[in-house]
Amino acid sequence: MESLDNQPPHQVVIxxxxxxxxxxxxxxxxxxxxxxLIDKRNFHLFxxxxxxxxxxxxxxxxxxxxxxxxxxxxxxxxxxxxxxxDIDPEAQKVILGDEVVPYDTLIVATGAKHSYFGKDDWxxxxxxxxxxxxxxxxxxxxxxxxxxxxxxxxPQVRRAWLTFVIxxxxPTGVELAGAIAELAYHTLKxxxxxxxxxxxxVLLLEGLDRILPPFAPELSAEAEASLTRMGVTVxxxxxxxxxxxxxxTIKQNDTVTEIAAKxxxxxxxxxxxxxxxxxxxxxxxxxxxxxRVIVEPDLSIKKHSNIFVVGDLANFSDQNGxxxxxxxxxxKQEGEYVASLIQQRLQGKTLxxxxxxxxxxxxxxxxxxxxxxxxxxxxxxxFAWLFWLLIHIYFLIEFDNKxxxxxQWGWNYFTRNRGARLIxxxxxxxxxxxxxxxxxxxxxxxxxxxxx
Amino acid sequence: MESLDNQPPHQVVIxxxxxxxxxxxxxxxxxxxxxxLIDKRNFHLFxxxxxxxxxxxxxxxxxxxxxxxxxxxxxxxxxxxxxxxDIDPEAQKVILGDEVVPYDTLIVATGAKHSYFGKDDWxxxxxxxxxxxxxxxxxxxxxxxxxxxxxxxxPQVRRAWLTFVIxxxxPTGVELAGAIAELAYHTLKxxxxxxxxxxxxVLLLEGLDRILPPFAPELSAEAEASLTRMGVTVxxxxxxxxxxxxxxTIKQNDTVTEIAAKxxxxxxxxxxxxxxxxxxxxxxxxxxxxxRVIVEPDLSIKKHSNIFVVGDLANFSDQNGxxxxxxxxxxKQEGEYVASLIQQRLQGKTLxxxxxxxxxxxxxxxxxxxxxxxxxxxxxxxFAWLFWLLIHIYFLIEFDNKxxxxxQWGWNYFTRNRGARLIxxxxxxxxxxxxxxxxxxxxxxxxxxxxx
Numbered sequence: 029m030e031s032l033d034n035q036p037p038h039q040v041v042i043x044x045x046x047x048x049x050x051x052x053x054x055x056x057x058x059x060x061x062x063x064x065l066i067d068k069r070n071f072h073l074f075x076x077x078x079x080x081x082x083x084x085x086x087x088x089x090x091x092x093x094x095x096x097x098x099x100x101x102x103x104x105x106x107x108x109x110x111x112x113x114d115i116d117p118e119a120q121k122v123i124l125g126d127e128v129v130p131y132d133t134l135i136v137a138t139g140a141k142h143s144y145f146g147k148d149d150w151x152x153x154x155x156x157x158x159x160x161x162x163x164x165x166x167x168x169x170x171x172x173x174x175x176x177x178x179x180x181x182x183p184q185v186r187r188a189w190l191t192f193v194i195x196x197x198x199p200t201g202v203e204l205a206g207a208i209a210e211l212a213y214h215t216l217k218x219x220x221x222x223x224x225x226x227x228x229x230v231l232l233l234e235g236l237d238r239i240l241p242p243f244a245p246e247l248s249a250e251a252e253a254s255l256t257r258m259g260v261t262v263x264x265x266x267x268x269x270x271x272x273x274x275x276x277t278i279k280q281n282d283t284v285t286e287i288a289a290k291x292x293x294x295x296x297x298x299x300x301x302x303x304x305x306x307x308x309x310x311x312x313x314x315x316x317x318x319x320r321v322i323v324e325p326d327l328s329i330k331k332h333s334n335i336f337v338v339g340d341l342a343n344f345s346d347q348n349g350x351x352x353x354x355x356x357x358x359x360k361q362e363g364e365y366v367a368s369l370i371q372q373r374l375q376g377k378t379l380x381x382x383x384x385x386x387x388x389x390x391x392x393x394x395x396x397x398x399x400x401x402x403x404x405x406x407x408x409x410x411f412a413w414l415f416w417l418l419i420h421i422y423f424l425i426e427f428d429n430k431x432x433x434x435x436q437w438g439w440n441y442f443t444r445n446r447g448a449r450l451i452x453x454x455x456x457x458x459x460x461x462x463x464x465x466x467x468x469x470x471x472x473x474x475x476x477x478x479x480x
Numbered sequence: 481m482e483s484l485d486n487q488p489p490h491q492v493v494i495x496x497x498x499x500x501x502x503x504x505x506x507x508x509x510x511x512x513x514x515x516x517l518i519d520k521r522n523f524h525l526f527x528x529x530x531x532x533x534x535x536x537x538x539x540x541x542x543x544x545x546x547x548x549x550x551x552x553x554x555x556x557x558x559x560x561x562x563x564x565x566d567i568d569p570e571a572q573k574v575i576l577g578d579e580v581v582p583y584d585t586l587i588v589a590t591g592a593k594h595s596y597f598g599k600d601d602w603x604x605x606x607x608x609x610x611x612x613x614x615x616x617x618x619x620x621x622x623x624x625x626x627x628x629x630x631x632x633x634x635p636q637v638r639r640a641w642l643t644f645v646i647x648x649x650x651p652t653g654v655e656l657a658g659a660i661a662e663l664a665y666h667t668l669k670x671x672x673x674x675x676x677x678x679x680x681x682v683l684l685l686e687g688l689d690r691i692l693p694p695f696a697p698e699l700s701a702e703a704e705a706s707l708t709r710m711g712v713t714v715x716x717x718x719x720x721x722x723x724x725x726x727x728x729t730i731k732q733n734d735t736v737t738e739i740a741a742k743x744x745x746x747x748x749x750x751x752x753x754x755x756x757x758x759x760x761x762x763x764x765x766x767x768x769x770x771x772r773v774i775v776e777p778d779l780s781i782k783k784h785s786n787i788f789v790v791g792d793l794a795n796f797s798d799q800n801g802x803x804x805x806x807x808x809x810x811x812k813q814e815g816e817y818v819a820s821l822i823q824q825r826l827q828g829k830t831l832x833x834x835x836x837x838x839x840x841x842x843x844x845x846x847x848x849x850x851x852x853x854x855x856x857x858x859x860x861x862x863f864a865w866l867f868w869l870l871i872h873i874y875f876l877i878e879f880d881n882k883x884x885x886x887x888q889w890g891w892n893y894f895t896r897n898r899g900a901r902l903i904x905x906x907x908x909x910x911x912x913x914x915x916x917x918x919x920x921x922x923x924x925x926x927x928x929x930x931x932x
Contacts, residue, residue, distance in 0.1 A: 069903065070623060070627060070903045071903075087539035087540065087541045087542065088539065089539045090539065094671075096668075096671035096672070097671060100670040100671045101670070106673045106674075107671075107673075108630075108631070109627045109630075109631070109903075110631075127631075171522060175522060175561045178561075179560075179561070179562075179579075216548075218552040218553070219546075219548035219549060219552045219559075220548070221558045221559075450521075450522065450523050450540060450541055450544055450546075450612065451521065451522045451523075451561075
């Protein structure tokens with residue numbers, strides 16, 4: 029695989045511009061290879077902050093960076109907008125509809141999507157949070173719920189509009205619950221005339237015995253106490269057995285409860301994106317139950333040393349045999365590792381197996397309160413919150429100047445306002461209907477859910 | 481109509497939360513009346529900056545203010561989300577579907593929408609710019625065009641993707657043309673590998689003999705010269721006779737030209753919103769040819785002294801018998817006038833007829849260049865540009881702290897970057913298709929155009 033001067037440069041194709049793919053591309057910017065980064069979207073999305081878009085604190089563009097502008101200085105790198113639907117490992121090609129892109133080395137980093145554990149009909153009632161469109165759909169549902177409650181005369185229905193159920197007590201669920209509690213109990217308090225938004229109920233449901241399972245148990249307990257102080261009802265060991273027609277059914281120990289809620293948000297499970305299936309069909313790679321591709325110690329797949337899988341799509345087992353979690357730092361380190369390995373190989377060298385350096389976990393609970401678990405130190409409260417802010421600003425700035433986010437946060441902090449609480453677009457909404465000026469969004473229950 | 485202590489307070493209903501309606505509501509915040517502001521959307525949109533959303537410089541939330549938060553301190557004011565579809569002037573009620581809202585005084589401020597002079601089939605090919613959704617549709621089309629050109633192998637088709645036609649040489653058309661020229665010739669210059677974005681063509685078409693007709697002729701000439709220097713091809717006396725299948729047909733003098741362009745933006749005409757028709761059907765009010773309601777000297781309508789029309793929906797003729805233009809300052813002054821008149825009437829007094837104070841016109845051409853016509857002074861170039869910025873920031877801040885916009889502009893200015901150039905949502909796009917992760921946006925030519 030050594031590059032000779034009269035040979036065409038080594039072609040690296042990266043599928044997916046999330047953390048895994050983009051960090052791999054950035055690490056290859058000065059390497060003696062040609063890189064093609066393929067993504068369906070023209071921007072990288074900073075997913076850890078997506079919940080802030082869903083709750084009206086930030087705009088989509090605040091947490092997105094156009095891929096072309098991130099990579100415009102990487103003259104060896106081409107960005108291609110499109111969706112890879114197949115690969116041909118023998119011919120060393122990826123296929124995008126009619127288009128074919130040859131590769132010498134392939135990095136697949138197409139991530140995960142949310143999963144309803146086989147109950148796909150729940151998605152309609154309980155949207156998940158993976159894309160900008162998902163976030164805007166959640167935003168519309170949350171703010172429309174308050175508007176509908178303001179108009180509703182039946183107290184029972186009004187209560188259902190003011191009940192927000194978040195399924196899943198991981199970082200995303202905790203952050204959503206905290207943000208919605210802040211909206212209801214602070215931001216929107218003065219805004220309505222018929223309802224008291226403080227009567228809203230925010231329920232956070234977790235199937236395990238504590239929220240934030242990746243954190244130390246004492247931090248989980250502190251986070252739960254803090255959420256409770258903020259007004260969130262946290263229920264652990266609570267299994268959701270059904271979501272339908274504005275009712276969430278929960279089994280807790282042996283008690284079955286039904287909760288009437290118009291707004292249910294899904295933060296519970298993920299599964300591998302479609303490329304996982306393509307890889308297992310076209311190669312000898314194997315999948316775990318969530319559809320993630322099981323990778324070798326160097327992140328390549330079995331019998332295909334020139335195909336790598338990084339990020340949420342990869343199942344890489346650490347020293348304890350436990351797969352690494354689907355978080356940004358894992359994807360980033362994996363992407364950078366593969367970029368190094370490719371360069372080493374071109375010089376006839378190799379690298380020791382991938383090793384993930386876990387720098388810790390952090391989760392925002394609400395204003396002035398976060399939890400940070402760095403292993404050697406555990407923080408809660410204001411300093412954890414400040415640490416959370418600094419870390420996120422640091423990583424945002426790596427791609428693009430996101431000074432705007434900082435200013436927006438500063439402003440939101442002092443005013444407790446949320447400027448981005450626009451209800452835009454349309455969807456086949458259950459009970460109320462807001463038409464767009466152009467009549468684009470006429471009610472039509474048969475149309476799939478779309479959002480602005 | 482005098483308010484006695486044992487009578488219920490005088491009910492003012494305002495339909496529409498644009499400049500006219502919102503300024504009327506703000507001016508009534510401390511009056512001894514009850515106010516209900518009804519709007520289809522939950523936010524006020526600062527329309528003069530909408531072209532910056534369409535061209536990726538700002539996010540929708542940057543130029544929007546939630547109506548409830550603007551009016552949260554006005555304890556006499558209720559915001560109602562909904563669409564008024566009828567009025568009953570005898571019973572003094574407005575009707576929103578099943579809901580009925582009584583009024584003592586009614587202010588209708590529902591504005592205008594774009595008009596294709598009877599050629600409604602042009603809308604599909606040449607979207608206009610009135611709503612957030614319109615702006616995001618334009619944004620998607622503009623940035624998708626560059627992406628499609630990058631992929632296109634046929635040089636003729638590629639040229640059509642890189643041709644942008646803006647129909648209408650008023651302020652919006654001029655601002656769109658200038659912003660697209662900056663994108664093509666500066667912002668995106670380094671971002672593509674197969675195309676040279678500097679080869680893009682930006683055409684601005686105006687039917688009259690000069691662009692920016694509300695300005696003094698010498699400013700029109702300077703604006704045209706400045707646009708030409710920026711790379712825009714300005715064609716005056718150019719009548720668009722057809723827009724179909726990526727071809728714009730133009731008649732200039734007696735020459736007919738066909739231009740192959742995949743992106744056509746409409747900034748040419750407006751007509752009254754649907755409430756104009758409702759008013760003429762239910763009252764003795766009359767309309768002009770654009771559907772605007774002809775109002776009395778005090779902005780009320782004929783024989784209904786308690787129904788007022790303000791803003792773009794009103795046709796108010798000034799001293800010269802010419803209707804006032806559909807711009808924000810007119811709407812603002814009209815809204816404030818009616819608010820004063822209502823308060824005077826409650827005290828048994830009246831006001832002299834409405835008189836518009838024209839403080840001038842301004843239009844942004846591009847970086848460091850604007851035109852400002854204040855009547856007594858005319859500015860072009862850098863100082864006009866600075867004046868434009870200050871005026872817009874001043875008016876944005878009136879509703880909400882839009883410090884973020886200032887920072888974003890500062891950043892855009894120094895980097896010539898545009899952070900908000902996300903391609904989101906879907907539409908039945910002519911030739912290329914970008915699927916959303918969730919498969920929401922599957923190609924379906926029969927579905928109406930929707931956008932994120």
